[in-house]
Amino acid sequence: EEPPQPTPGDPYAEDPQRHPALRINTLKPFNAETPPELIAENYLTPNALFFKRNHFPVPVVDPATYRLQVQSSGGRTMSLSLQDLKRRFPKHEVTATLQCAGNRRAEMNAIKNTNRLGWGVGAISNARWGGALLRDVLAEAGYKPGDKGHVCFEGLDKDQSGTVYGASIPFKKAMSPDGDVLLAYEMNGEELPRDNGFPLRVIAPGIVGARNVKWLAQITVGPEESQSHWQQKDYKGFSPSVTWDNVDFSSAPAIQDMPVQSAITEPGPGACVCPGELTVKGYAWSGGGRRVIRVDVSLDGGKSWHMAKLTGKEQLPGRAWAWQLWQLDACVPEGTKEMDIVCKAVDASYNDQPNTVAPIWNILGVLNSAWHRVHVSVGEE
Amino acid sequence: EEPPQPTPGDPYAEDPQRHPALRINTLKPFNAETPPELIAENYLTPNALFFKRNHFPVPVVDPATYRLQVQSSGGRTMSLSLQDLKRRFPKHEVTATLQCAGNRRAEMNAIKNTNRLGWGVGAISNARWGGALLRDVLAEAGYKPGDKGHVCFEGLDKDQSGTVYGASIPFKKAMSPDGDVLLAYEMNGEELPRDNGFPLRVIAPGIVGARNVKWLAQITVGPEESQSHWQQKDYKGFSPSVTWDNVDFSSAPAIQDMPVQSAITEPGPGACVCPGELTVKGYAWSGGGRRVIRVDVSLDGGKSWHMAKLTGKEQLPGRAWAWQLWQLDACVPEGTKEMDIVCKAVDASYNDQPNTVAPIWNILGVLNSAWHRVHVSVGEE
Numbered sequence: 001e002e003p004p005q006p007t008p009g010d011p012y013a014e015d016p017q018r019h020p021a022l023r024i025n026t027l028k029p030f031n032a033e034t035p036p037e038l039i040a041e042n043y044l045t046p047n048a049l050f051f052k053r054n055h056f057p058v059p060v061v062d063p064a065t066y067r068l069q070v071q072s073s074g075g076r077t078m079s080l081s082l083q084d085l086k087r088r089f090p091k092h093e094v095t096a097t098l099q100c101a102g103n104r105r106a107e108m109n110a111i112k113n114t115n116r117l118g119w120g121v122g123a124i125s126n127a128r129w130g131g132a133l134l135r136d137v138l139a140e141a142g143y144k145p146g147d148k149g150h151v152c153f154e155g156l157d158k159d160q161s162g163t164v165y166g167a168s169i170p171f172k173k174a175m176s177p178d179g180d181v182l183l184a185y186e187m188n189g190e191e192l193p194r195d196n197g198f199p200l201r202v203i204a205p206g207i208v209g210a211r212n213v214k215w216l217a218q219i220t221v222g223p224e225e226s227q228s229h230w231q232q233k234d235y236k237g238f239s240p241s242v243t244w245d246n247v248d249f250s251s252a253p254a255i256q257d258m259p260v261q262s263a264i265t266e267p268g269p270g271a272c273v274c275p276g277e278l279t280v281k282g283y284a285w286s287g288g289g290r291r292v293i294r295v296d297v298s299l300d301g302g303k304s305w306h307m308a309k310l311t312g313k314e315q316l317p318g319r320a321w322a323w324q325l326w327q328l329d330a331c332v333p334e335g336t337k338e339m340d341i342v343c344k345a346v347d348a349s350y351n352d353q354p355n356t357v358a359p360i361w362n363i364l365g366v367l368n369s370a371w372h373r374v375h376v377s378v379g380e381e
Numbered sequence: 382e383e384p385p386q387p388t389p390g391d392p393y394a395e396d397p398q399r400h401p402a403l404r405i406n407t408l409k410p411f412n413a414e415t416p417p418e419l420i421a422e423n424y425l426t427p428n429a430l431f432f433k434r435n436h437f438p439v440p441v442v443d444p445a446t447y448r449l450q451v452q453s454s455g456g457r458t459m460s461l462s463l464q465d466l467k468r469r470f471p472k473h474e475v476t477a478t479l480q481c482a483g484n485r486r487a488e489m490n491a492i493k494n495t496n497r498l499g500w501g502v503g504a505i506s507n508a509r510w511g512g513a514l515l516r517d518v519l520a521e522a523g524y525k526p527g528d529k530g531h532v533c534f535e536g537l538d539k540d541q542s543g544t545v546y547g548a549s550i551p552f553k554k555a556m557s558p559d560g561d562v563l564l565a566y567e568m569n570g571e572e573l574p575r576d577n578g579f580p581l582r583v584i585a586p587g588i589v590g591a592r593n594v595k596w597l598a599q600i601t602v603g604p605e606e607s608q609s610h611w612q613q614k615d616y617k618g619f620s621p622s623v624t625w626d627n628v629d630f631s632s633a634p635a636i637q638d639m640p641v642q643s644a645i646t647e648p649g650p651g652a653c654v655c656p657g658e659l660t661v662k663g664y665a666w667s668g669g670g671r672r673v674i675r676v677d678v679s680l681d682g683g684k685s686w687h688m689a690k691l692t693g694k695e696q697l698p699g700r701a702w703a704w705q706l707w708q709l710d711a712c713v714p715e716g717t718k719e720m721d722i723v724c725k726a727v728d729a730s731y732n733d734q735p736n737t738v739a740p741i742w743n744i745l746g747v748l749n750s751a752w753h754r755v756h757v758s759v760g761e762e
């Protein structure tokens with residue numbers, strides 16, 4: 001199939017080429033997820049298959065003239081080139097999983113349509129990021145560890161009226177020696193792909209994707225969170241009882257840390273498996289640096305459970321920013337006609353996932369961390 | 382009713398008198414919870430009604446001769462009297478909720494008996510604690526904030542063979558400026574009650590009760606967690622599939638932070654309520670300093686939800702150590718015969734509670750944080 005031809009005046013005309021295996025959700029802006037069957041094949045998601053979540057056209061940036069504007073503590077603006085960021089600050093590397101707040105929204109839409117992107121289980125990926133530590137840059141800009149407030153980011157991406165994407169994280173996270181927040185220019189040892197924020201993005205490990213601002217243009221520090229739409233009126237969690245008619249956006253905190261999550265990536269929903277040996281695979285992750293300590297898998301809809309084998313690199317306590325992949329080698333008894341495969345993970349604070357989606361359904365369709373369920377049929381040997 | 386008379390040679394002969402309203406689980410050792418109908422009446426639980434969880438007889442301590450032994454960084458032992466702790470270190474105050482790992486175990490026992498204490502919803506209480514900051518005492522003993530390992534505590538309480546109660550917390554929690562870990566000698570402005578650790582106990586906010594060692598005798602710092610039974614072979618969470626025959630205690634981390642929790646304290650299970658106005662009350666809390674941001678209450682077993690009104694003192698971000706009490710003023714329609722009241726809370730990391738108990742059941746009967754359900758009948762007006 002030919003890629004769609006750019007139309008004159010199309011603001012998306014300069015968007016990059018993408019890997020054909022990506023599962024496209026929307027083309028303009030480009031939103032696409034890793035194919036589920038490939039997720040558990042790679043602890044580090046290849047850059048081309050890393051999920052893409054764009055709000056606007058991908059900015060066209062010349063790395064030679066690119067500058068990051070950092071508001072200094074004294075009020076002046078510090079302007080940093082890419083070379084400045086690479087030469088004046090030590091390179092720090094972090095393996096961190098990013099997850100879109102809307103990952104697994106399709107399951108929420110199936111209950112009651114939110115009219116928002118119907119992500120499957122693939123709006124989550126893991127990479128090794130390299131860049132300057134945000135705290136080093138903030139220190140250079142005159143900020144002290146005990147300062148308070150929020151670090152606000154603006155991207156180069158904008159809508160047609162000129163409104164730029166923005167978000168913020170707590171100053172404490174930004175400055176914490178254990179926070180590992182990066183201004184990243186490297187992803188799995190390569191330049192950032194244009195879709196993932198070239199030439200510079202925020203990596204705030206343990207925190208929802210939406211705060212990991214791409215195509216970073218500007219950093220400011222202040223007493224308030226970002227006043228952007230995405231910090232104030234999106235990426236918040238509400239009770240299932242809240243409707244668009246009665247929602248009070250100020251009543252819920254902006255999502256930062258995410259809750260414990262897991263999903264089955266193999267077999268896929270509706271697959272036909274053979275009796276005998278069956279390998280179930282998936283991922284598990286929790287926000288806030290909380291390590292996943294266990295994944296339970298059920299083959300009977302949640303009545304009985306088996307412990308999956310977890311794989312992943314060693315991580316520091318409280319700084320478990322990366323997912324773990326898991327696998328269960330199971331046996332499908334002869335005569336089985338169908339199976340409800342279910343997974344749930346437990347994190348280092350012994351947080352559990354809720355059993356079902358409906359009680360956590362919300363108008364924004366975010367934070368679906370219910371047990372993941374895959375129904376399969378069993379064929380003849 | 383007369384209190385039981387001490388029998389000669391009874392190691393519990395010196396146990397204190399207790400408030401008659403406490404719901405007793407076991408007398409020797411004394412384990413008792415706050416009466417559920419009184420829980421939501423007091424943001425600060427009165428000392429006499431604070432839950433009591435003893436492993437052994439209550440030590441008899443003369444405050445004049447009491448000494449805390451602190452192993453210094455150089456290996457020497459620092460011996461501190463109560464007066465030393467009160468005079469040489471600034472008094473720090475923290476409002477913190479303590480919860481027994483076994484709170485709500487009765488619901489687990491109802492599924493499959495763990496043969497352990499069948500706590501209701503009252504093995505949780507909240508108090509204003511005053512004492513020396515553990516980090517100040519550790520600094521005096523020569524430890525530096527960047528040191529690593531675990532801070533191990535031993536109590537004066539012991540079994541008949543002389544084995545003393547012990548537990549540990551991560552050094553990082555102990556030394557964190559945001560950790561608020563106390564060596565507490567004050568509880569709601571009074572001396573600690575004997576049952577709650579007189580004259581000195583650990584208060585490790587956000588962390589399971591079991592690590593908040595009472596009748597504190599000794600503090601050591603080392604690379605390993607406490608080697609005590611309670612750190613190594615109890616107070617850990619396992620998959621429902623783990624049995625006493627196949628349990629591997631080393632496979633699960635010792636509980637520290639607890640997951641998000643909530644319970645209904647009024648009306649009680651099996652109560653008969655009147656049609657018309659109904660007030661539902663309860664508590665909600667999460668470990669690790671994560672604030673509870675919302676409590677959802679259902680009157681129809683979880684099909685539809687209402688947001689409860691939360692009350693509690695303002696708390697610092699990431700240092701929300703105290704519970705919040707909540708209330709829902711509901712309407713019971715004429716003609717209703719019975720109701721399934723359910724509550725669930727959400728914390729600042731948007732963690733949810735699991736819907737049901739069976740999938741989190743475990744051989745130790747700990748960490749029951751499932752939705753709490755109360756079935757009531759509706760009488761005539």
Ligand SMILES: [Mo]
Pocket residue numbers: 053099100101102209210
């Ligand atoms: Mo997102």
Ligand SMILES: [Mo]
Pocket residue numbers: 434480481482483590591
């Ligand atoms: Mo406990």
